[in-house]
Amino acid sequence: MKSNGKVAIVTGGGSGIGKHSALALVRDGYSVTIAGRREDALKMVIEEAGEHGSRVLPVPTNVGDPSQVKALFLRTGDRFGRLDVLFNNAGVGAPGVPMEDLKFQDWMSVVDTNLTGTFLCTQEAMKIMKNQDPMGGRIINNGSISAHTPRPNSSPYTATKHAVAGLTKATALDGRKYNVACGQIDVGNAATDMTARMPKDGMPQAYGGVDLEPTFDAKHVAESVLYMANLPLDANILTLTIMATKMPYVGRG
Numbered sequence: 001m002k003s004n005g006k007v008a009i010v011t012g013g014g015s016g017i018g019k020h021s022a023l024a025l026v027r028d029g030y031s032v033t034i035a036g037r038r039e040d041a042l043k044m045v046i047e048e049a050g051e052h053g054s055r056v057l058p059v060p061t062n063v064g065d066p067s068q069v070k071a072l073f074l075r076t077g078d079r080f081g082r083l084d085v086l087f088n089n090a091g092v093g094a095p096g097v098p099m100e101d102l103k104f105q106d107w108m109s110v111v112d113t114n115l116t117g118t119f120l121c122t123q124e125a126m127k128i129m130k131n132q133d134p135m136g137g138r139i140i141n142n143g144s145i146s147a148h149t150p151r152p153n154s155s156p157y158t159a160t161k162h163a164v165a166g167l168t169k170a171t172a173l174d175g176r177k178y179n180v181a182c183g184q185i186d187v188g189n190a191a192t193d194m195t196a197r198m199p200k201d202g203m204p205q206a207y208g209g210v211d212l213e214p215t216f217d218a219k220h221v222a223e224s225v226l227y228m229a230n231l232p233l234d235a236n237i238l239t240l241t242i243m244a245t246k247m248p249y250v251g252r253g
Helices: 016-027 040-055 068-078 102-129 155-176 219-231
Strands: 009-011 031-036 058-061 085-088 137-142 180-186 238-244
Touching: 009 016, 009 068, 009 102, 009 180, 016 031, 016 040, 016 085, 016 219, 016 238, 031 040, 040 058, 040 068, 058 068, 085 102, 102 137, 102 155, 102 180, 137 155, 137 219, 155 180, 180 219, 219 238
Parallel strands: 009 031, 009 085, 031 058, 085 137, 137 180, 180 238
Antiparallel strands: none
């Protein structure tokens, strides 16, 4: 497909949900900046984009670093001239240990990426979207099932994802006057490298045991992100949950 004139930034775009979403966007006609810490992974996404690769801009970025985030958005503006969609997807977890045993640096690593990174990128996106012509744009945050319900020994990840849910609502409210829509996609057990052990080795459960958990194809998350991205700006999906049908989340599992 030829360019549709729209521009997106996807953080955590070198693998998993971010990669699938970036590819879905570029194949739909978007020009896409992909941000991530590993330059080699970003370059592989361009190769996977094939004939659309000329519309993919890789920018190695630590989203927890304000200077690197500013550079990410400046490079996007210089290359593509505007910004229509930001997918705040970058996220990390911490070792699954009791909170009293968690190292401070592990806590801060999760906070810096999942929460501060989402805020910093939202801040820079808002500056662009409120001042471009036509004014406005869309911000999509990757919230996770953990924005609602924790897993055992997941205090940093759960705390940051609950905070992202609050940031989503605050951004949706503050963005109204600038025609900026903000919504959140909450994903449960999409099949990526991070979830590979779920159906093989299992995951700790609240009752104290370990159970195998099903996953689903991450391309369906990308399709959902694309649907949210393509809505007109007078419509917004505030929260969307997509999950493996039989994962232990609804009710008592």
